[in-house]
Amino acid sequence: MKLRNALIAAFTGVCVATPVLADLVFPALTYRTGAYAVSGIPQADGYSDYFTMLNERDGGIGGEPIKVVECETQYNTEKGVECYEKTKGLGALVYQPMSTGITYQLIPKASADGIPIHSMGYGRTSAANGKVFPYVFNYPANYWNGASAVVNHILELNGGNIKGKKIALVYHNSGYGKEPIRTLEELSAKHGFDLTLLPVDHPGQEQKSQWLQIRRERPDYVTMWGWGVMNQVAIQEAANIRYPMENFIGIWWSGSENDVIPAGDAADGYKALALHAPGMDFPLFDDMKKHVYDKGMAAGAGDQIGTILYNRGMFQAILAAEAVKVAQKMSGKADITAAEMRVGMENLKVDQAMFSNLGLPNFAPNLSVSCDNHGGAGLVAVQQWDAKAKTWSLVSDFKPTDMDVINKLITEDSSAYAKENNITPKCL
């Protein structure tokens, strides 16, 4: 006890809070270490490089400089909470937890503190109901859109009839991986396919038994909700049992270069869902090169530029920056608060003209957010890996998903949450 108190006395000196600056503060809860670093690094780099570019080229957003505060979470929820507590006092505008587990943790905390969360394509799916979750956004698409998109793609390949087909779901045994199960079960009842669930425990390096089961049962299609090191192991294992790669479809978090390259040529034909276009074939990258890369200001090692997850990180930053612009317009001042940011996010409209202006023509589909719908339009495309050329390319358009099934589930789950937590659903 005495030692502890002595220590405490020593630390109180260290813990003087940093003064609040008049910048636009974007905390980035990143993970550049641990079993998920392989997925975390490109995303973190993309997120901070885009903001660096805005600072260098435009002097921030609306003349207000941007400050990105990185905090290492190692994809661990407890560290994520620590990072949240550490950064929320800096005037944080929006949190992008980059982890479903941390998102779940932060939803109640951030809602109480009045800071919006943008869990882009992850997190709690039913947060799409903005009346129950006013501070949480998960546009442009959520896991249930993803599950439906996988099934739609399989339907398309089979001329609309998949009765009696077997689909296996290989998933990270966590809140993240379990999210699509309920939707897949509904869809399996609707379309008559058999669903096999194959959980993979954290961190996902050991998947022999799951793939042995796939080898034995030979499902017609395999879909995967994986992250970090789990993705590359799964693709390697699929290659080892000679599973036909074109029948293996990952969620958008299981389709980056880092996931397929380790399997070499064997990964050729592997498919994954996509929220945005792959590659560097956009005018924006000229600006990025001029203002960030050539000045040596790229985040991290700078070797992830143009990968799928780097673009994803950039997309997150773009959506945040656009929401800031909306908020600045609505509030009439450049230095916005978190509450104004929330309003900006709720009124965000993204169209092709805007993408062209940004130098990203046809990068992603249109998007409009409203109080009823924090989840966006849920338009999802499919991309495929070409191992020879080492490139991803979109093999379908951004298509709508089965919103009848999904909306029903969202209402069900969010009203259960509202009831558990005594929330009266309403627009803020």
Next chain:
Amino acid sequence: MFYREAGEFKTSYRADQQTFPIGLDKLGFYTSLLIAFVVIPLTMSEYWAQAVFLPFLIFGIAAIGLNILTGYCGQVSLGSGGFMAVGAYACYKLMTAFPDMNILICVLLSGGVTAFVGLIFGLPSLRIKGFYLAVATLAAQFFLVWLFNKVGWFYNYSASGQITAPERTLFGYVITGAKAETLPIYFVCLGLLVFLAVIARNLTRGAMGRKWMAIRDMDIAAEIIGVNPLMAKLTAFAISSFYVGISGALLFALYLGAVEVGEAFSIQKSFLILFMIIIGGLGSIFGSLVGAAFMIAMPVILKNLLVTSLGWPGDIAAHLEFMIVGLMIIVFLILEPHGLAMLWRIIKEKLRIWPFSH
């Protein structure tokens, strides 16, 4: 070894056998209580409460629990993470099944449930010892985590398999759920820690503790002098699990708010608690607390020092943190194999020789 400070005379057995027979120690104890109950709540910031103090208080309880089993009774357990999960899920089921039940009662009852589960997993200890028992408890760890992942009833069939603590109040203060305030949580955790630590201290000084220690030192000899190994080992398992379960319930309900078993109660937690008691000192309540403080505070302090003060990139700091904490563990184990509690005792003795010889 100095057991008594010179000049302290006791006139009754009662006075001689109290928990802190030395006046200076007693003063230190009350001072630390005063600091913990008054000074820290007045001065701590939200960040330090969330990052250091709350986890320290919660893991302190778990460390005391494991120390009862491993340090006092000599039964190595790698299942603490699993037992914490039992506490957390019991608390969740109680909270959702009986919304009107007081949260403190929920927490204590979940400790009871964990004690029962611990009792069952303690049964093999009657036949197997040492490393083999460690493996059996390891099985408990993996089995329990698997169970809470697999059976939907435990998480009320929620879509994500997560459990989320509903809002509960204590004396009008919200202590769980979204609107929970830090300070009431701090007091609840601190109160429980002090209460449980005092009980543990008294248990280990009494007949039960002596039986445990007899079993630890040599179980056959203990049996010959009349200690019933069945009772001694099973009570150790039950009481230890009670503590660990309470800690798990607090971690879930008061600290994290939402928990996913595979991550929050993984094998890492078992090792973390084991490291706490090894570094702090086996067979010492004070050691458990010091070990918990060390293992919780060290990474946070290093991170703040390297990232915030020195401005290093977060990933390099995180890697360095592994190395530094690992190195410190090794250094401590080589220089002071009996833990920080022993180190503290030696320091006291040295100080007593010079400069405080009277």
